[in-house]
Amino acid sequence: MLTIIQLVRRKLLDxxxxxxxxxxxxxxxxxxxxxxxxxxxxxxxxxxxxxxxILLLGFFAICLINLQFSVTISRLxxxxxxxxxxxxxxxxxxxxxxRLDK
Amino acid sequence: MKCLLIIPAHNEAENIxxxxxxxxxxxxxxxxxxxxDGSTDATSDLASRAGARVLRLPFNLGYGxxxxxxxxxGVEAGYDVCVLIDGDGQHNPKYxxxxxxxxxxxxxxxxxxSRFLGRADYSIPFARRLGIRLFRELASLITRQQIxxxxxxxxxxxxxxxxxxxxxxxxxxFPDADTLIRLYFAGFKIKEVPVNIRPRLRGxxxxxxxxxLYYVYKMLFSIFIALTQRRLLMKGESNAFRDETLxxxxxxxxxxxxxxxxxxxxxx
Numbered sequence: 001m002l003t004i005i006q007l008v009r010r011k012l013l014d015x016x017x018x019x020x021x022x023x024x025x026x027x028x029x030x031x032x033x034x035x036x037x038x039x040x041x042x043x044x045x046x047x048x049x050x051x052x053x054i055l056l057l058g059f060f061a062i063c064l065i066n067l068q069f070s071v072t073i074s075r076l077x078x079x080x081x082x083x084x085x086x087x088x089x090x091x092x093x094x095x096x097x098x099r100l101d102k
Numbered sequence: 103m104k105c106l107l108i109i110p111a112h113n114e115a116e117n118i119x120x121x122x123x124x125x126x127x128x129x130x131x132x133x134x135x136x137x138x139d140g141s142t143d144a145t146s147d148l149a150s151r152a153g154a155r156v157l158r159l160p161f162n163l164g165y166g167x168x169x170x171x172x173x174x175x176g177v178e179a180g181y182d183v184c185v186l187i188d189g190d191g192q193h194n195p196k197y198x199x200x201x202x203x204x205x206x207x208x209x210x211x212x213x214x215x216s217r218f219l220g221r222a223d224y225s226i227p228f229a230r231r232l233g234i235r236l237f238r239e240l241a242s243l244i245t246r247q248q249i250x251x252x253x254x255x256x257x258x259x260x261x262x263x264x265x266x267x268x269x270x271x272x273x274x275x276f277p278d279a280d281t282l283i284r285l286y287f288a289g290f291k292i293k294e295v296p297v298n299i300r301p302r303l304r305g306x307x308x309x310x311x312x313x314x315l316y317y318v319y320k321m322l323f324s325i326f327i328a329l330t331q332r333r334l335l336m337k338g339e340s341n342a343f344r345d346e347t348l349x350x351x352x353x354x355x356x357x358x359x360x361x362x363x364x365x366x367x368x369x370x
Contacts, residue, residue, distance in 0.1 A: 081163055081274070085171040088137070088157040089178070096155075 001025040020068060024061045103206055105132035106181040107198070108172030109154070110165060111189030115143040117302070118189055122152035125187070125195045132198075135175060136189065139168035145189075163274065165255075170272040173264045185258045190302045193256040197297040201258035210293035211263040212285065214249075215256030219296035229314050237321055241279035244329075245286040249294065252279040256297055263290055273324070276317060280324035287328065287335035 004021050007013035013021075031038065031054065042053035107125060111118055118136065125134060136149035140162035150156050157171055169186055176184045183205050187193045197215060204210040234253050241249040253276070259267070266288065273281065282292060328335075 078270070081167050084159050084161065084163055085167070085174055088159045088171055089175050092135075092155060092157050092175070 001029060017068070017072070020061070020065045024058075024065070027057070027061070103182045103202075104180065105130070105202065106172075106176045106179070106184040107132050107134045107187055108169065108176065108184050109134070109136045109149075109187050109189045110139060110168035110172065111136055111141065111145050111149070112139040112162060112165075112168070113141045113143050113145060114189040115141070115145050115148055117191045118145050118149050119152045121187070121189055121191050121195075122149060122154050124191075125198075126153060128195055128198070130198065132185070133181075135172055137168045137172045139163060139165070166273040166275050166277050169255075169277070170268060173259070173272070174268045177261070177264050177268050181264070182261050183258055184264060186255055188255050192299050192302055194298050194300060197256070197295070198258075200295050200297070201256065204293045204295065205258045205260050209291065211260050211290040212292050213258040214251060214254045214282075214292065214294045215297035215299070216251035216254055216294040217297060217299040218250040219294055233314065233317060233321075236318075237279035237325075240325060241282050244283050244325075245292065247286075247292065249279070249282060249292070251294065252282055254297075254299075256299070266290070275320070278321055278324075280321055280328050283325055283328045284331070284335060287332050288338070289336070 001022075004013065004018055004025055008015055008018050035050075038054065039050050042050040045053065047053040107130075109118075109121065114121075122134065122136070133155065134153070135155045135157060136145070137157045138146040138149065138159060140159050146156050146158050157175060159168060159171060163171075172186070173184065183202055185198050185201055187195065187198070193215065201213045201215055204213045234251070238249050238252050241252045255277075263285070266285075271284065285292060
Protein backbone atom coordinates (compact mmCIF):
# COMPACT_ATOMS: atom_id res chain seq x y z
CA MET A 1 0.00 0.00 0.00
CA LEU A 2 2.85 2.36 0.90
CA THR A 3 4.46 1.73 -2.50
CA ILE A 4 1.20 2.52 -4.30
CA ILE A 5 0.70 5.75 -2.32
CA GLN A 6 4.31 6.76 -2.97
CA LEU A 7 3.95 6.14 -6.73
CA VAL A 8 0.78 8.26 -6.87
CA ARG A 9 2.43 11.03 -4.82
CA ARG A 10 5.37 11.13 -7.23
CA LYS A 11 2.91 11.17 -10.15
CA LEU A 12 4.37 7.94 -11.51
CA LEU A 13 0.98 6.23 -11.22
CA ASP A 14 -2.36 7.80 -12.11
CA UNK A 15 -5.04 7.76 -9.44
CA UNK A 16 -7.29 6.20 -12.04
CA UNK A 17 -4.99 3.24 -12.61
CA UNK A 18 -4.16 2.96 -8.92
CA UNK A 19 -7.81 2.20 -8.14
CA UNK A 20 -7.66 -1.58 -8.57
CA UNK A 21 -4.29 -1.77 -6.80
CA UNK A 22 -5.63 0.25 -3.87
CA UNK A 23 -8.69 -1.99 -3.72
CA UNK A 24 -6.52 -5.12 -3.75
CA UNK A 25 -4.25 -3.56 -1.08
CA UNK A 26 -7.17 -2.73 1.23
CA UNK A 27 -8.55 -6.27 0.90
CA UNK A 28 -5.11 -7.73 1.72
CA UNK A 29 -4.64 -5.31 4.62
CA UNK A 30 -7.95 -6.02 6.29
CA UNK A 31 -8.39 -9.70 5.40
CA UNK A 32 -6.54 -10.91 8.56
CA UNK A 33 -9.15 -9.06 10.70
CA UNK A 34 -11.94 -11.11 9.22
CA UNK A 35 -10.51 -14.61 9.38
CA UNK A 36 -13.69 -16.07 10.81
CA UNK A 37 -15.83 -14.61 8.02
CA UNK A 38 -13.32 -15.81 5.41
CA UNK A 39 -13.29 -19.30 6.96
CA UNK A 40 -17.10 -19.43 6.89
CA UNK A 41 -17.26 -18.15 3.32
CA UNK A 42 -14.58 -20.51 1.99
CA UNK A 43 -16.19 -23.54 3.72
CA UNK A 44 -19.55 -22.56 2.27
CA UNK A 45 -17.96 -22.38 -1.21
CA UNK A 46 -16.43 -25.83 -0.73
CA UNK A 47 -12.79 -24.89 -0.05
CA UNK A 48 -11.17 -27.37 2.37
CA UNK A 49 -8.21 -25.04 2.90
CA UNK A 50 -9.29 -21.38 3.45
CA UNK A 51 -5.97 -19.78 2.28
CA UNK A 52 -6.62 -21.38 -1.13
CA UNK A 53 -9.75 -19.21 -1.36
CA ILE A 54 -7.66 -16.10 -0.61
CA LEU A 55 -5.12 -17.12 -3.28
CA LEU A 56 -7.91 -17.58 -5.81
CA LEU A 57 -9.29 -14.12 -5.02
CA GLY A 58 -5.79 -12.67 -5.43
CA PHE A 59 -5.44 -14.43 -8.78
CA PHE A 60 -8.75 -12.96 -9.98
CA ALA A 61 -7.70 -9.49 -8.84
CA ILE A 62 -4.44 -9.73 -10.81
CA CYS A 63 -6.33 -11.00 -13.89
CA LEU A 64 -8.68 -8.02 -13.63
CA ILE A 65 -5.79 -5.56 -13.33
CA ASN A 66 -4.07 -7.15 -16.34
CA LEU A 67 -7.25 -6.93 -18.36
CA GLN A 68 -7.50 -3.24 -17.48
CA PHE A 69 -3.93 -2.81 -18.77
CA SER A 70 -4.76 -4.56 -22.05
CA VAL A 71 -7.80 -2.33 -22.59
CA THR A 72 -5.72 0.76 -21.79
CA ILE A 73 -2.90 -0.32 -24.12
CA SER A 74 -5.41 -0.94 -26.93
CA ARG A 75 -6.86 2.53 -26.46
CA LEU A 76 -3.43 4.16 -26.36
CA UNK A 77 -2.43 2.19 -29.47
CA UNK A 78 -5.47 3.52 -31.31
CA UNK A 79 -4.78 7.09 -30.18
CA UNK A 80 -1.17 6.69 -31.20
CA UNK A 81 -2.19 5.48 -34.67
CA UNK A 82 -4.59 8.39 -35.16
CA UNK A 83 -1.93 10.88 -34.04
CA UNK A 84 0.63 9.40 -36.43
CA UNK A 85 -1.87 9.51 -39.31
CA UNK A 86 -2.81 13.12 -38.56
CA UNK A 87 0.87 14.03 -38.24
CA UNK A 88 1.68 12.51 -41.66
CA UNK A 89 -1.20 14.35 -43.36
CA UNK A 90 -0.33 17.68 -41.69
CA UNK A 91 3.31 17.30 -42.64
CA UNK A 92 2.38 16.59 -46.26
CA UNK A 93 0.16 19.69 -46.32
CA UNK A 94 2.93 21.79 -44.80
CA UNK A 95 5.40 20.58 -47.44
CA UNK A 96 2.83 21.42 -50.12
CA UNK A 97 2.33 24.95 -48.73
CA UNK A 98 6.11 25.49 -48.45
CA ARG A 99 6.57 24.29 -52.02
CA LEU A 100 3.90 26.69 -53.29
CA ASP A 101 5.45 29.56 -51.29
CA LYS A 102 8.82 29.17 -52.98
CA MET B 103 -14.63 11.67 -61.01
CA LYS B 104 -11.77 12.69 -58.70
CA CYS B 105 -9.50 9.69 -58.27
CA LEU B 106 -6.66 9.02 -55.85
CA LEU B 107 -4.14 6.21 -56.18
CA ILE B 108 -2.82 5.11 -52.78
CA ILE B 109 0.43 3.18 -52.53
CA PRO B 110 1.25 1.90 -49.03
CA ALA B 111 4.96 1.20 -48.81
CA HIS B 112 7.32 -0.03 -46.12
CA ASN B 113 11.02 -0.20 -47.03
CA GLU B 114 10.26 -0.38 -50.75
CA ALA B 115 13.17 1.77 -51.94
CA GLU B 116 14.09 -0.90 -54.49
CA ASN B 117 10.65 -0.91 -56.11
CA ILE B 118 8.89 2.38 -55.46
CA UNK B 119 10.42 4.41 -58.30
CA UNK B 120 9.55 1.86 -60.97
CA UNK B 121 6.03 1.42 -59.55
CA UNK B 122 5.38 5.19 -59.69
CA UNK B 123 7.02 5.56 -63.11
CA UNK B 124 4.89 2.76 -64.53
CA UNK B 125 1.70 4.33 -63.15
CA UNK B 126 2.62 7.79 -64.40
CA UNK B 127 3.39 6.40 -67.86
CA UNK B 128 -0.32 5.53 -68.16
CA UNK B 129 -1.11 9.26 -67.98
CA UNK B 130 -4.25 8.77 -65.93
CA UNK B 131 -6.20 11.71 -64.57
CA UNK B 132 -5.59 10.62 -60.99
CA UNK B 133 -3.47 11.87 -58.13
CA UNK B 134 -0.95 9.62 -56.51
CA UNK B 135 -0.04 9.41 -52.85
CA UNK B 136 2.55 7.11 -51.32
CA UNK B 137 2.04 6.27 -47.65
CA UNK B 138 5.49 5.59 -46.26
CA ASP B 139 4.85 3.33 -43.29
CA GLY B 140 7.86 4.28 -41.20
CA SER B 141 10.46 3.07 -43.69
CA THR B 142 14.07 3.09 -42.63
CA ASP B 143 15.32 3.32 -46.20
CA ALA B 144 14.92 6.03 -48.87
CA THR B 145 11.32 5.10 -49.84
CA SER B 146 9.95 8.59 -49.04
CA ASP B 147 12.63 10.53 -50.87
CA LEU B 148 12.50 8.30 -53.93
CA ALA B 149 8.70 8.47 -54.09
CA SER B 150 8.83 12.23 -53.76
CA ARG B 151 11.47 12.49 -56.47
CA ALA B 152 9.39 10.27 -58.74
CA GLY B 153 6.58 12.83 -58.49
CA ALA B 154 4.25 11.36 -55.87
CA ARG B 155 2.82 13.07 -52.83
CA VAL B 156 4.13 11.36 -49.74
CA LEU B 157 2.54 10.81 -46.35
CA ARG B 158 5.36 9.93 -43.97
CA LEU B 159 4.15 8.02 -40.95
CA PRO B 160 6.60 8.74 -38.13
CA PHE B 161 6.88 5.03 -37.29
CA ASN B 162 5.69 1.70 -38.62
CA LEU B 163 1.95 1.27 -38.02
CA GLY B 164 1.27 -1.79 -40.16
CA TYR B 165 -0.23 -2.27 -43.61
CA GLY B 166 -3.86 -1.63 -42.63
CA UNK B 167 -3.13 1.57 -40.74
CA UNK B 168 -0.98 2.82 -43.62
CA UNK B 169 -3.81 2.21 -46.08
CA UNK B 170 -6.23 3.89 -43.68
CA UNK B 171 -3.96 6.96 -43.59
CA UNK B 172 -4.22 7.19 -47.37
CA UNK B 173 -7.98 6.81 -47.18
CA UNK B 174 -8.19 9.54 -44.53
CA UNK B 175 -6.17 11.81 -46.79
CA GLY B 176 -8.50 10.94 -49.69
CA VAL B 177 -11.66 11.64 -47.70
CA GLU B 178 -10.38 14.99 -46.44
CA ALA B 179 -9.28 16.04 -49.91
CA GLY B 180 -12.70 15.09 -51.33
CA TYR B 181 -11.78 12.25 -53.67
CA ASP B 182 -14.67 10.26 -55.13
CA VAL B 183 -12.79 7.04 -55.59
CA CYS B 184 -9.44 5.67 -54.55
CA VAL B 185 -7.41 2.72 -55.75
CA LEU B 186 -5.03 0.79 -53.51
CA ILE B 187 -1.87 -0.46 -55.18
CA ASP B 188 0.96 -2.28 -53.44
CA GLY B 189 4.36 -0.63 -53.49
CA ASP B 190 6.18 -3.83 -54.43
CA GLY B 191 5.22 -3.86 -58.11
CA GLN B 192 2.93 -6.91 -57.90
CA HIS B 193 -0.10 -4.98 -59.06
CA ASN B 194 -0.14 -4.18 -62.74
CA PRO B 195 -1.45 -0.60 -63.08
CA LYS B 196 -3.03 -1.31 -66.46
CA TYR B 197 -5.93 -2.89 -64.49
CA UNK B 198 -6.67 0.29 -62.54
CA UNK B 199 -9.30 1.37 -65.08
CA UNK B 200 -10.97 -2.08 -64.86
CA UNK B 201 -11.19 -1.71 -61.09
CA UNK B 202 -12.57 1.81 -61.17
CA UNK B 203 -15.24 1.01 -63.81
CA UNK B 204 -17.75 -0.90 -61.59
CA UNK B 205 -17.27 1.60 -58.74
CA UNK B 206 -17.81 4.54 -61.06
CA UNK B 207 -20.90 2.88 -62.54
CA UNK B 208 -22.34 2.41 -59.05
CA UNK B 209 -22.29 -1.38 -59.40
CA UNK B 210 -19.97 -1.77 -56.44
CA UNK B 211 -18.73 0.13 -53.41
CA UNK B 212 -15.52 -1.87 -53.57
CA UNK B 213 -13.96 -3.65 -56.54
CA UNK B 214 -11.39 -6.29 -55.65
CA UNK B 215 -8.73 -7.35 -58.10
CA SER B 216 -8.78 -11.14 -58.10
CA ARG B 217 -5.77 -13.12 -59.22
CA PHE B 218 -7.91 -16.25 -59.26
CA LEU B 219 -10.35 -14.82 -61.78
CA GLY B 220 -7.38 -13.50 -63.68
CA ARG B 221 -3.81 -14.79 -63.45
CA ALA B 222 -1.07 -14.99 -60.84
CA ASP B 223 2.29 -15.03 -62.60
CA TYR B 224 4.07 -16.53 -59.61
CA SER B 225 3.67 -19.52 -57.34
CA ILE B 226 1.82 -18.79 -54.10
CA PRO B 227 3.38 -20.68 -51.15
CA PHE B 228 1.38 -23.75 -50.06
CA ALA B 229 0.52 -22.49 -46.53
CA ARG B 230 -0.65 -19.19 -47.91
CA ARG B 231 -2.67 -20.87 -50.65
CA LEU B 232 -4.35 -23.02 -48.00
CA GLY B 233 -5.15 -19.92 -45.90
CA ILE B 234 -6.59 -18.06 -48.88
CA ARG B 235 -8.72 -21.08 -49.79
CA LEU B 236 -10.08 -21.52 -46.25
CA PHE B 237 -11.00 -17.88 -45.80
CA ARG B 238 -12.38 -17.39 -49.28
CA GLU B 239 -14.75 -20.33 -48.72
CA LEU B 240 -15.77 -18.87 -45.38
CA ALA B 241 -16.25 -15.38 -46.86
CA SER B 242 -18.24 -16.77 -49.81
CA LEU B 243 -20.46 -18.77 -47.47
CA ILE B 244 -21.26 -15.82 -45.21
CA THR B 245 -21.58 -13.14 -47.89
CA ARG B 246 -23.57 -15.48 -50.16
CA GLN B 247 -21.51 -14.45 -53.16
CA GLN B 248 -18.43 -15.91 -54.79
CA ILE B 249 -15.31 -14.36 -53.28
CA UNK B 250 -12.21 -15.80 -54.93
CA UNK B 251 -9.43 -13.58 -53.58
CA UNK B 252 -10.22 -12.00 -50.20
CA UNK B 253 -6.54 -11.22 -49.56
CA UNK B 254 -6.23 -8.99 -52.60
CA UNK B 255 -4.82 -5.57 -51.79
CA UNK B 256 -5.55 -4.31 -55.32
CA UNK B 257 -8.86 -2.50 -54.80
CA UNK B 258 -10.98 0.44 -55.89
CA UNK B 259 -13.15 2.03 -53.19
CA UNK B 260 -15.82 4.70 -53.45
CA UNK B 261 -16.10 7.73 -51.17
CA UNK B 262 -18.86 6.28 -49.00
CA UNK B 263 -16.79 3.22 -48.21
CA UNK B 264 -13.66 5.34 -47.71
CA UNK B 265 -15.57 7.21 -45.00
CA UNK B 266 -16.65 3.92 -43.44
CA UNK B 267 -13.05 2.69 -43.38
CA UNK B 268 -11.54 5.81 -41.83
CA UNK B 269 -13.98 5.61 -38.94
CA UNK B 270 -12.19 2.91 -37.04
CA UNK B 271 -13.37 0.16 -39.38
CA UNK B 272 -10.08 -0.87 -40.90
CA UNK B 273 -7.76 -3.42 -39.30
CA UNK B 274 -4.19 -2.55 -38.36
CA UNK B 275 -2.62 -5.44 -40.18
CA PHE B 276 -4.35 -7.54 -42.84
CA PRO B 277 -7.70 -6.40 -44.25
CA ASP B 278 -9.07 -9.70 -45.50
CA ALA B 279 -12.15 -11.93 -45.45
CA ASP B 280 -13.17 -10.43 -42.07
CA THR B 281 -13.34 -6.95 -43.58
CA LEU B 282 -15.41 -8.21 -46.53
CA ILE B 283 -17.84 -9.91 -44.15
CA ARG B 284 -18.22 -6.65 -42.19
CA LEU B 285 -18.85 -4.80 -45.44
CA TYR B 286 -21.51 -7.33 -46.44
CA PHE B 287 -23.29 -6.95 -43.09
CA ALA B 288 -23.11 -3.15 -43.38
CA GLY B 289 -24.74 -3.32 -46.82
CA PHE B 290 -21.82 -2.43 -49.07
CA LYS B 291 -21.66 -3.94 -52.55
CA ILE B 292 -18.57 -6.02 -53.31
CA LYS B 293 -17.44 -6.97 -56.80
CA GLU B 294 -14.42 -8.88 -58.02
CA VAL B 295 -12.54 -7.99 -61.19
CA PRO B 296 -10.00 -10.31 -62.88
CA VAL B 297 -6.46 -8.95 -62.69
CA ASN B 298 -2.98 -10.22 -63.31
CA ILE B 299 -0.74 -10.25 -60.22
CA ARG B 300 2.99 -10.32 -60.89
CA PRO B 301 5.87 -11.48 -58.72
CA ARG B 302 7.52 -8.82 -56.54
CA LEU B 303 9.99 -6.74 -58.49
CA ARG B 304 12.68 -7.02 -55.80
CA GLY B 305 13.02 -7.71 -52.08
CA UNK B 306 11.22 -9.86 -49.53
CA UNK B 307 7.46 -10.23 -49.11
CA UNK B 308 5.80 -9.21 -45.84
CA UNK B 309 4.07 -12.61 -45.76
CA UNK B 310 6.67 -14.60 -43.86
CA UNK B 311 6.07 -18.14 -42.56
CA UNK B 312 6.13 -16.91 -38.94
CA UNK B 313 3.09 -14.75 -39.53
CA UNK B 314 0.94 -17.57 -40.89
CA LEU B 315 -0.16 -18.86 -37.48
CA TYR B 316 -1.03 -15.37 -36.26
CA TYR B 317 -2.87 -14.77 -39.54
CA VAL B 318 -5.08 -17.85 -39.08
CA TYR B 319 -5.84 -16.95 -35.44
CA LYS B 320 -6.53 -13.31 -36.28
CA MET B 321 -8.83 -14.11 -39.18
CA LEU B 322 -10.88 -16.70 -37.32
CA PHE B 323 -11.26 -14.47 -34.27
CA SER B 324 -12.03 -11.40 -36.35
CA ILE B 325 -14.67 -13.26 -38.40
CA PHE B 326 -16.23 -14.51 -35.16
CA ILE B 327 -16.37 -10.92 -33.84
CA ALA B 328 -17.86 -9.75 -37.16
CA LEU B 329 -20.59 -12.38 -36.81
CA THR B 330 -21.41 -11.11 -33.32
CA GLN B 331 -21.62 -7.54 -34.71
CA ARG B 332 -23.95 -8.54 -37.52
CA ARG B 333 -27.12 -6.86 -36.23
CA LEU B 334 -25.23 -3.75 -35.17
CA LEU B 335 -23.67 -3.40 -38.61
CA MET B 336 -26.95 -4.04 -40.40
CA LYS B 337 -28.71 -1.39 -38.34
CA GLY B 338 -25.82 0.99 -38.84
CA GLU B 339 -25.55 1.54 -35.10
CA SER B 340 -21.89 0.73 -34.67
CA ASN B 341 -19.21 3.41 -34.49
CA ALA B 342 -18.92 2.54 -38.17
CA PHE B 343 -21.26 5.38 -38.91
CA ARG B 344 -19.91 7.94 -36.51
CA ASP B 345 -17.51 10.45 -37.92
CA GLU B 346 -14.93 10.31 -35.15
CA THR B 347 -11.71 10.77 -37.02
CA LEU B 348 -12.74 13.54 -39.34
CA UNK B 349 -11.85 16.88 -37.80
CA UNK B 350 -13.12 15.63 -34.47
CA UNK B 351 -16.74 16.15 -35.57
CA UNK B 352 -18.87 13.45 -34.09
CA UNK B 353 -21.56 13.48 -36.72
CA UNK B 354 -23.15 10.71 -38.72
CA UNK B 355 -21.15 10.19 -41.89
CA UNK B 356 -24.14 10.78 -44.10
CA UNK B 357 -24.58 14.36 -42.90
CA UNK B 358 -21.34 15.51 -44.38
CA UNK B 359 -22.23 15.44 -48.05
CA UNK B 360 -24.61 14.00 -50.56
CA UNK B 361 -23.39 10.44 -50.03
CA UNK B 362 -26.08 10.47 -47.42
CA UNK B 363 -27.73 7.08 -47.54
CA UNK B 364 -26.80 4.91 -44.59
CA UNK B 365 -24.73 1.99 -45.85
CA UNK B 366 -27.10 -0.35 -44.07
CA UNK B 367 -29.95 0.98 -46.16
CA UNK B 368 -28.41 0.25 -49.53
CA UNK B 369 -29.70 -2.67 -51.51
CA UNK B 370 -27.61 -5.78 -51.43
